[in-house]
Amino acid sequence: MSGMNLALITQDFPPEVGGIETYAKELAKRFYRQCNHFLVVAPDKPSAADVDGSLPYPVKRIKASNPFLGPKLFLDAPVIFRKHNIEHVFHTQWQTLPASVFSRQRGIVKKIFVAAHARELLFNPFSKVPGLKQWYEWYTRQMLAKVDLFFPVSEYTRNILIDHGVEPQRIITVINGTDPDTFFPVDTSTARKKIGISTEKVVLTITRLVSRKGVDTALRAFRNVLSDHPDSIFVVVGEGPERNALNNLAVELDIQESVRFVGRVSYQRLNYYYNACTFFVMPSKTDTPNVEGFGIVFLEANACAKPVIGTYSGGIPSAVIDGETGLLVEENNIDELAKAMNRLFLNSAEAKNMGQKGRERVLNEANWDVSAAKIYRRMEYKIKQNSTFKT
Numbered sequence: 001m002s003g004m005n006l007a008l009i010t011q012d013f014p015p016e017v018g019g020i021e022t023y024a025k026e027l028a029k030r031f032y033r034q035c036n037h038f039l040v041v042a043p044d045k046p047s048a049a050d051v052d053g054s055l056p057y058p059v060k061r062i063k064a065s066n067p068f069l070g071p072k073l074f075l076d077a078p079v080i081f082r083k084h085n086i087e088h089v090f091h092t093q094w095q096t097l098p099a100s101v102f103s104r105q106r107g108i109v110k111k112i113f114v115a116a117h118a119r120e121l122l123f124n125p126f127s128k129v130p131g132l133k134q135w136y137e138w139y140t141r142q143m144l145a146k147v148d149l150f151f152p153v154s155e156y157t158r159n160i161l162i163d164h165g166v167e168p169q170r171i172i173t174v175i176n177g178t179d180p181d182t183f184f185p186v187d188t189s190t191a192r193k194k195i196g197i198s199t200e201k202v203v204l205t206i207t208r209l210v211s212r213k214g215v216d217t218a219l220r221a222f223r224n225v226l227s228d229h230p231d232s233i234f235v236v237v238g239e240g241p242e243r244n245a246l247n248n249l250a251v252e253l254d255i256q257e258s259v260r261f262v263g264r265v266s267y268q269r270l271n272y273y274y275n276a277c278t279f280f281v282m283p284s285k286t287d288t289p290n291v292e293g294f295g296i297v298f299l300e301a302n303a304c305a306k307p308v309i310g311t312y313s314g315g316i317p318s319a320v321i322d323g324e325t326g327l328l329v330e331e332n333n334i335d336e337l338a339k340a341m342n343r344l345f346l347n348s349a350e351a352k353n354m355g356q357k358g359r360e361r362v363l364n365e366a367n368w369d370v371s372a373a374k375i376y377r378r379m380e381y382k383i384k385q386n387s388t389f390k391t
Contacts, residue, residue, distance in 0.1 A: 005038075005087045009091045010096075037085040040055075042062070043062055081109060082108060086108070094121070115151045153175055154319070175371065176296050199231050199232065201231055203232065203233070203281055205218060218234070218337065232345070247261060278306075278344065278345060280307070283310065294314075308320055309326055312328050316328070325358035
């Protein structure tokens with residue numbers, strides 16, 4: 001079968017940075033190679049022209065904020081799809097579905113595919129408005145019923161889809177990946193020199209500094225660890241609204257001399273930070289609808305042969321294999337997290353083994369080549385069936 005004619009519609013795409021932006025960029029890179037005709041549709045952003053000019057496929061930018069891409073695209077979608085010979089559509093979030101549903105009613109689009117992460121399925125903008133809250137829940141189910149196949153990134157997200165009335169036969173779980181050529185092992189001492197760290201015991205977090213990422217929990221656990229490992233350091237990479245509060249917490253805990261907030265780091269330098277650490281930690285919390293749908297950063301650390309510590313929150317258990325590629329602890333449990341940190345500091349052979357298993361997993365299955373191929377093959381098989389989806 002020759003390549004399909006596919007559009008990828010995403011609310012989140014470079015130049016913005018984040019998990020779904022990475023997901024969309026990496027899938028687009030690989031879908032393009034397989035398709036006869038391929039197009040990305042995304043919101044317009046400052047510096048978007050620079051990004052788009054470096055890509056081998058066309059990007060149609062819509063002048064709309066991310067949440068309003070769907071409504072803005074609704075009437076224009078049939079024209080755009082016809083111009084680019086698009087017959088099938090892959091959405092990175094379900095909220096942009098109406099454009100494809102409308103185009104299918106016009107006889108343009110044949111199959112509709114949707115990724116699922118977590119928050120977008122749990123979020124209800126009218127959650128505090130009686131009547132509208134129930135209407136939005138009904139509307140969500142109506143839209144999800146019109147999708148040919150869903151691709152959740154974790155078992156957690158798969159279960160959310162089922163709770164929304166999606167039949168299991170329309171769900172194919174495909175975990176996120178990372179790029180083992182972008183994140184790979186380098187000499188630890190060399191990496192530490194590159195980022196200006198001399199200590200041999202380094203805890204690392206790379207995340208947006210928001211409350212649900214659990215950096216406050218990590219700081220409190222690190223204080224307990226610091227008494228046993230006074231030469232250790234906690235490096236926090238990232239920016240966000242909680243930056244000042246977390247800095248103040250470090251002062252309050254009297255650990256500020258052992259904590260380094262480095263802010264935002266270029267994508268090219270992240271590999272040094274991962275390789276400089278003893279282990280990576282991100283003890284995310286569940287704050288519905290804000291929840292960790294997967295956690296690509298765990299795979300990035302694993303790709304550098306580093307063990308990781310996460311929580312049993314959201315889709316993290318699909319990103320971290322407990323006892324193999326890292327450790328999982330209960331969210332908000334400071335003592336349990338401190339014990340996990342101590343375990344990896346004290347058992348260097350176990351930590352090294354977990355890191356190596358993490359790297360092997362990335363090379364064998366948790367990489368974007370594998371994830372994109374799985375999704376593409378399942379879409380292609382669905383198209384081959386040549387059955388009209390009943391709405």
